[in-house]
């Protein structure tokens with residue numbers, strides 16, 4: 057065993073107690089309640105979590121049964137998650153975008169005794185399925201007042217006071233009986249590859265990963281300097297849960313909760329108010345910021361546009377040059393940063409941000425380079441729910457362009473079945489690795505080999521210095537009727553790069569005679585619903601313009617099969633095909649869909665990865681039409 061990161065296994069409660077001793081008086085949770093800033097210190101956070109634990113016990117939470125949490129990030133989410141574990145239960149996040157049936161699947165599988173819902177909208181889903189959830193004893197709506205009374209339905213105020221008469225000794229007995237190898241968190245995979253699976257994480261998985269992955273990411277403990285983090289990504293997903301919630305406790309970070317409308321455009325306001333020192337986004341979030349900057353730039357005057365492109369090219373050149381070659385133009389890069397780039401970073405709320413992370417899905421080189429142009433290095437984290445999040449990390453000290461870094465110290469990685477190019481399946485070993493899938497013994501056996509390595513289903517390469525490059529997903533590999541193996545992501549990324557009007561591209565061809573592709577156009581988002589609208593983004597309009605079309609909406613293009621735009625897209629596809637690795641890897645047919653993919657539409661998962669089986673089902677007819685003789 058590798059002892060380089062030995063840590064005596066501890067429970068979540070023990071981790072919190074250590075934090076309490078060190079950082080009790082520091083602010084832990086900051087949120088806006090009715091416009092007013094509310095601050096909760098670590099010592100209050102701990103006390104509230106204990107009260108929540110007692111209330112859960114009062115409501116009948118049984119050992120190793122779940123508290124389901126269905127709502128947007130907030131102090132109540134954190135307090136419920138910690139309280140559920142203190143009470144001997146299991147914290148299970150449920151995606152807010154889940155349908156009532158999808159909520160039922162999770163709540164039933166994890167034996168939820170109590171479900172915390174954010175608001176009426178989420179409550180309605182649970183009310184529809186409650187009679188089919190035999191373990192469910194109570195529901196708590198943690199924001200706002202109740203529109204109607206129901207038996208066993210409580211507000212947060214009622215809930216937090218429910219357990220007042222539960223004795224400290226009762227809670228202490230439960231806490232004393234907890235062991236680091238007990239399960240305390242369930243993460244449901246989002247179904248990019250099939251039916252969601254309940255990933256069981258132990259106290260040790262959580263406490264070890266919170267300590268070591270963030271250390272590898274160079275998080276600073278609060279005794280030196282308190283990190284400020286903005287919490288906005290879905291907490292039911294491992295990336296945000298480990299980064300915001302568990303790492304936050306371990307390192308004494310200050311967590312600022314964004315508005316539920318964060319991804320509809322309010323995030324930047326929270327960032328400006330909170331001034332984070334470290335920020336994590338999934339690739340799609342970084343892409344959206346990139347698109348927005350491009351759009352604003354396209355609308356600005358000649359001089360501003362020129363200044364930006366000059367400053368970005370100077371910064372990119374400097375950031376791409378090897379550290380050994382030194383900074384060839386120190387004066388220019390400082391000037392570009394001072395005059396232009398620092399202002400953009402400030403406008404994004406990153407004036408004090410020192411570390412930027414991207415994880416949960418592959419990052420396109422274009423995005424990486426765009427941000428290098430803003431003098432922002434995106435450090436990649438790679439892992440999966442089954443490794444409690446990050447198993448491989450890059451950081452200011454461990455960084456190479458295009459690589460997601462090296463194993464977190466104490467973790468190991470190996471490649472199995474390497475081909476002649478050195479590509480093999482990435483396998484994990486270490487204390488990040490999960491306990492197994494709940495109620496799925498067979499599936500658990502499938503992902504572990506005889507030596508105990510976890511097989512990721514991802515393809516990767518290691519260089520001589522031990523940097524890992526994720527090169528594809530075996531789980532997404534397309535095998536054509538002719539037997540050709542085609543990894544879809546590189547082809548999809550090339551199409552998106554070649555055609556800036558394209559928002560999403562999905563390659564089709566499993567068991568088919570040739571490859572085809574579904575394409576969506578870049579459109580703006582409806583600020584109320586977050587749904588993609590019919591209006592093209594500025595960048596897409598610009599593309600149409602250059603192609604010789606005056607179109608400004610998706611429907612205009614699709615309905616009339618706008619000749620100029622269709623031709624420009626075909627030309628781009630031809631350019632991608634010209635560089636295809638083989639004939640079988642050429643895109644022979646494609647179609648434009650009338651609406652962009654979205655989380656609400658179901659085509660994207662919480663980390664914004666394509667949910668391919670769902671897209672295949674939803675656009676079955678379009679796909680069939682490709683292959684009709």
Ligand SMILES: Nc1ncnc2c1ncn2[C@@H]1O[C@H](COP(=O)(O)OP(=O)(O)OP(=O)(O)O)[C@@H](O)[C@H]1O
Nearest residue numbers: 245246247248249416417418437438439440441526
């Ligand atoms: N930095 C990264 N670069 C490339 N791919 C990544 C990166 N981080 C995560 N991934 C991909 O995400 C996968 C893990 O996803 P996760 O555990 O979040 O599952 P999910 O998205 O919830 O759903 P599902 O298991 O159904 O695919 C990895 O196996 C890998 O394919």
